[in-house]
Amino acid sequence: MVVGSELLRVEQLRTHFMTNDGAVRAVDGVDLTVTRGRTLGVVGESGCGKSVTALTILRLLSRTARVVGGRILFGDQDLVKVPEYVMRRIRGGEISMIFQEPMTSLNPVFTVGYQVREAINEHLGLPDKEAHERVIEFFKLVGIPAPERRVHDYPHQLSGGMRQRVMIAMALSCSPKLLIADEPTTALDVTIQAQILELMSELRERHDMGIMLITHDLGVIAEMADEVVVMYAGKVVERGTVEQIFDDPQHPYTQGLLASIPGRKTRGQRLSAIKGTVPHPLNRPPGCTFTPRCPRAFERCPTAFPALMDHRTTGHEVACYLYGDEAEASREPATATDRAPVSA
Amino acid sequence: MISPLEDVQGLTELAEAPADFETTKEIGFYRLAFRRLLRHRMAILGGVCLLIVAVAALIGPLLLPASWDQADLEHRFASPAWPHIMGTDDLGRDIFRRILDGGRVSLSVGLLATVVVITVGVTMGTVAGYFGGLIDNVMMRFTDAILAVPAIFLLILLTNGFGHTAPVLILAIGFTLWTDTARIVRSVVLSVREKEFVEAARAVGSGTPTIIVKHVLTNVLGPIMVAATLTVGIAIITESALSYLGLGIGPPIASWGSMLFSAQQFIWDAPFFALFPGTAILITVLSINFLGDGLRDAFDPRSIER
Numbered sequence: 007m008v009v010g011s012e013l014l015r016v017e018q019l020r021t022h023f024m025t026n027d028g029a030v031r032a033v034d035g036v037d038l039t040v041t042r043g044r045t046l047g048v049v050g051e052s053g054c055g056k057s058v059t060a061l062t063i064l065r066l067l068s069r070t071a072r073v074v075g076g077r078i079l080f081g082d083q084d085l086v087k088v089p090e091y092v093m094r095r096i097r098g099g100e101i102s103m104i105f106q107e108p109m110t111s112l113n114p115v116f117t118v119g120y121q122v123r124e125a126i127n128e129h130l131g132l133p134d135k136e137a138h139e140r141v142i143e144f145f146k147l148v149g150i151p152a153p154e155r156r157v158h159d160y161p162h163q164l165s166g167g168m169r170q171r172v173m174i175a176m177a178l179s180c181s182p183k184l185l186i187a188d189e190p191t192t193a194l195d196v197t198i199q200a201q202i203l204e205l206m207s208e209l210r211e212r213h214d215m216g217i218m219l220i221t222h223d224l225g226v227i228a229e230m231a232d233e234v235v236v237m238y239a240g241k242v243v244e245r246g247t248v249e250q251i252f253d254d255p256q257h258p259y260t261q262g263l264l265a266s267i268p269g270r271k272t273r274g275q276r277l278s279a280i281k282g283t284v285p286h287p288l289n290r291p292p293g294c295t296f297t298p299r300c301p302r303a304f305e306r307c308p309t310a311f312p313a314l315m316d317h318r319t320t321g322h323e324v325a326c327y328l329y330g331d332e333a334e335a336s337r338e339p340a341t342a343t344d345r346a347p348v349s350a
Numbered sequence: 351m352i353s354p355l356e357d358v359q360g361l362t363e364l365a366e367a368p369a370d371f372e373t374t375k376e377i378g379f380y381r382l383a384f385r386r387l388l389r390h391r392m393a394i395l396g397g398v399c400l401l402i403v404a405v406a407a408l409i410g411p412l413l414l415p416a417s418w419d420q421a422d423l424e425h426r427f428a429s430p431a432w433p434h435i436m437g438t439d440d441l442g443r444d445i446f447r448r449i450l451d452g453g454r455v456s457l458s459v460g461l462l463a464t465v466v467v468i469t470v471g472v473t474m475g476t477v478a479g480y481f482g483g484l485i486d487n488v489m490m491r492f493t494d495a496i497l498a499v500p501a502i503f504l505l506i507l508l509t510n511g512f513g514h515t516a517p518v519l520i521l522a523i524g525f526t527l528w529t530d531t532a533r534i535v536r537s538v539v540l541s542v543r544e545k546e547f548v549e550a551a552r553a554v555g556s557g558t559p560t561i562i563v564k565h566v567l568t569n570v571l572g573p574i575m576v577a578a579t580l581t582v583g584i585a586i587i588t589e590s591a592l593s594y595l596g597l598g599i600g601p602p603i604a605s606w607g608s609m610l611f612s613a614q615q616f617i618w619d620a621p622f623f624a625l626f627p628g629t630a631i632l633i634t635v636l637s638i639n640f641l642g643d644g645l646r647d648a649f650d651p652r653s654i655e656r
Contacts, residue, residue, distance in 0.1 A: 066552055069483065098554030105553075110546040115379045115568045124564070125554035160378055176554060 013184055013216040014040040014063070014101075019076035021055075021062045029074075030287040032058040034240035036076070037314065039233075040184060040216040045207075047231030047248065048220045049263065053284045055240040056220045060186045063218075064103055065093050080184070099129040102177035106189040108170035112161035118169075119145075119157025122176045129180040144175040148205060167198035174202070178209060185210075186218045191226065203230055224267055228252060236260045239284055239295040242314055246322035256324040258300045294327070302328060383572065386648040393644020396637035403634050407453030418444035419451070429622065436626045439609075440616060445623065449630050452604040456634070459520055459605075460586035466524025467531055467581045472567075472574060474528065475535025480543050480562055490536070493529050501526045505588070509597045516599055523588050531577045538570045545569075572649030579642035583635040590631050606631050 021033040033055040040046045048056050061067050063078055063085060078085035080101065085093070097103075105111045112121060122141045126132060132140065138157070145153030148171040161169060170190065177185060187206065191199035207230060210217050219230055227234055227248065234251040236244040236259065244257040255261045262280035282299040285291060291298050293308035300307065306327045316323045317330040387393055411419075420443065428438040436445035478489040496504075508522035542548065543566060551565050586606075592598040593607025601608065606627040613624035 064553060066549060094555045094557055096555075097552065098556075103550075103553040105546055105550055107546050111550040113547040113551070113565050113569070115571075116564075117378075124551075124556070128555045128560075162379075173550070176550075180554075 011042050012039055013042045013080070014038075014218070015077075015079040016059070016063065017077045017079065019059065019062060019078060020074045021058055021067065022072050022074050023070050024072060025070065025288075027288055031240050031290075032071075032287060033062060036235075036237070036240070036242050038218075038235045038242065038245070040218050041233070042183070042216050043210065043214045044232040045210065045217040045219055045230050047227040047234045048218065048237060049222060049224060049227055049234060050237035051222060051263075051284050053287075054237045056222075056237055057188050059237075060103065060188050060218065060220055063186065064097055064101060065090075066097075066103075095129070098125055098177075098182070099180050100182050101184045101186060102180070102182040103186045103188065104170070104173050104177050104190045106192050108166050108173055108193060111173055112169060114161055117158050117160055118164065118172045119159075122157075122172065122179055125176050126179050140179065141175070144179050145172075147178070147209070148172075148175045149201070150175070166194055167201065170194060170198075170202055171205070174205065174209075178213070181213060182215065184216045184218065186220070188220045189222070190219075192221070192223070199226075206230070224263060236263070239290060240287065241295070241311065241325065243296065243326070244322075244324045245314070246320075250320070250322040254322070256322070256329060257296075257326050258302050258328070259296050262299075262301075294325075380571070383648040387644050390644035390647060392640040393648075396640030396644070399633060399637040400641065403453060403630070403637070404457060407450050407457055410450035411447065411454070414444070414447050414450070418447040437620070437622050439623055440612060440620075445609075445626050448604040448609060449606070449626055452606045452609055452627060453630065453634075455516070455599060455603060455605040456586050456589055456607075456631070459516060459523070459589045459599075460582045462520045463523035463527065463585040463589070464578055464581045466521060467528045467585070468574065468578050470524065471528040471531025471577070472535050472570075474532040476539050476562060476567065476570070478532070479536035479539030480566060482540075486536075489532075493532050496526070497529050501588075502591075505592060506595075506597060509592065514597060514600050519589065519592065519598060523585050523592075527581060527584060527588070531574075531581065534573055534577050535570055538573050539566055542566050542569045572645075576642055576646045576649060579638060579645055583638035583642070586631065586635055586638075 016036055016038045019033055019036045020031070023030040023032055036055070036059055038046060038048070038059075048059070050056050058067070058071075062071075062073060063080075065085065073086050076086065080096070083092070085096070088096075112118060116124075119138070119141050122144065123134075123137045126137045126140055130137070130140075141157055142153045145156060150156050150168060150171050156164070156168075161172075164172065170193075174190075185206075190206070191202050194202060203226060206217065206219075209215070217230075219226070221227060231248045234244075234246060234248050235242050236251065236257065238259050244251065244255070244260050251260060252264065255264050259280070262278075265278045266280060268277055280299055285295060285298070291308065293306075293310050294300070294303075294312055297303045297307040304327070312325045312327050314323045314325040315330055423442050425438050425442045426440055428442075430437045436449065439445055439448065474489055474493065478486040504526050505522050508525065509518060512518040512522075548561060548565050551561050556564075589598060589605065590607030590610065593605045594611045596608075596611060598605055598607055609627040610624055610631075613620070613627065617624055
């Protein structure tokens, strides 16, 4: 399934937060790939490291965070290692990000037009007039009515959906190659959500961008994503195409997530839910971190975290002892920080 | 009740609707605050009083005869009467004229000291608050150390050490009063730097200086203006207190504080001599405080309206 070239490749990324109580392993060995012109969906419950992964890619984390391992390959550069001034050029210029909260992501004291123009100035260095025209052009592109007037508005004069459109316009204004959208529609109501998602797909086609879409909403994933990565407690537990994940979920966690979507078939029945919550990062169970919540756990699960493997050579990878041959996985050391080899 | 299907249709239309509304006026954050300030009666009263005092101090002395500032031992302690509406002092000089001259000194020292306070305080507060960690710790402990030394002791030390001139006075007052501003600014910066729009600015590639100046400082401007206004009042009082102690700008230059100082030995014989400079300080500082209160209310985020 080669549609575009590989845009971003994250290998064994591990981001830890240094706290007084010890290192919080927020991201603990994540592998993912974003392809040009396609959308990668990243799903998982709150606190499983989705957002931290995104922030690590753009190096927007607080000082307490440390990337302790792994690589983030973007083009021929490793974003973990490039100097800050290179990173500044990449941020907004080549990789853009849309945040969850359109209400607070804009500075209340400047007009929205000015803020988008600032992003353009940062990267393209256009003369004021051209930059202004580009802002209007992008406002039009993201479906903001009467863009010539709206550029003079302050954030509080716009609705949530309009503000998110402004954020998208800002993110796209410098024609990035990769767009990271961290729960872009969570704060919006359903109709606006549909419009925004529609807009993102359309712009992806037109600009041949790669999108990394982070969400806990499987409905959004089903609609938007080409490939899916399922994360749990800082690790990738399953990855494959959107069809593979939805039609044939292998990891019990993915199965649980899918089963907990309220649907027509379950009308009148109790909604199934995965029991328990994501373990605290300072107190994760040994071996497979999903063991305590897993309906199909057995003796082997608490021994070591299973490697992410493509057991059927279909490109559908899962990190679970229920699949594949015993011998290969049992060689893994019984530590929580084991490195899972990536299968090709 | 409308059927679910129609409802969905309606929602879609509604969702589009707000985008088309006509905004009658562009109203920014600071314009809103200014509008609220205009509705604050006491603040307007304070502002008007302050304006009158400032204008009088600025142009008043030019309109009065120069001889009124000269010693005239034949007319010492004249009671308020035309043309000397506030009477004359122990050397026979016109008190009204002296008040206006003193106003120039007090107001300019107050304003310039505030410039020093704001420069030092905002820099310290912003750097400490934005960068945090060790930098914050070192800077704030330095601030604590300044606070731990009695201000009057520091002021006496500085003015005695560097002379009783206006620049020394301004710097000395500025150097003792910046701590409160630094603390206020730091606390606001601490909350602003965590705002999503700062992260968003970083995500579009803005550098640290841009973020501090454009995104952090602009959102701290309200508290800075409030702090600045109140500092002018405190600086004027401090200047008066120093002059009263004989540590201010020396004679023959008039200042409200030094006028009080010369008046105190005649307080029973010529009470108006002390009354007028005292009232001048009172009215000025009170006006400034009213204005400061008005600004504080105007910038209060809880009163932000759409």
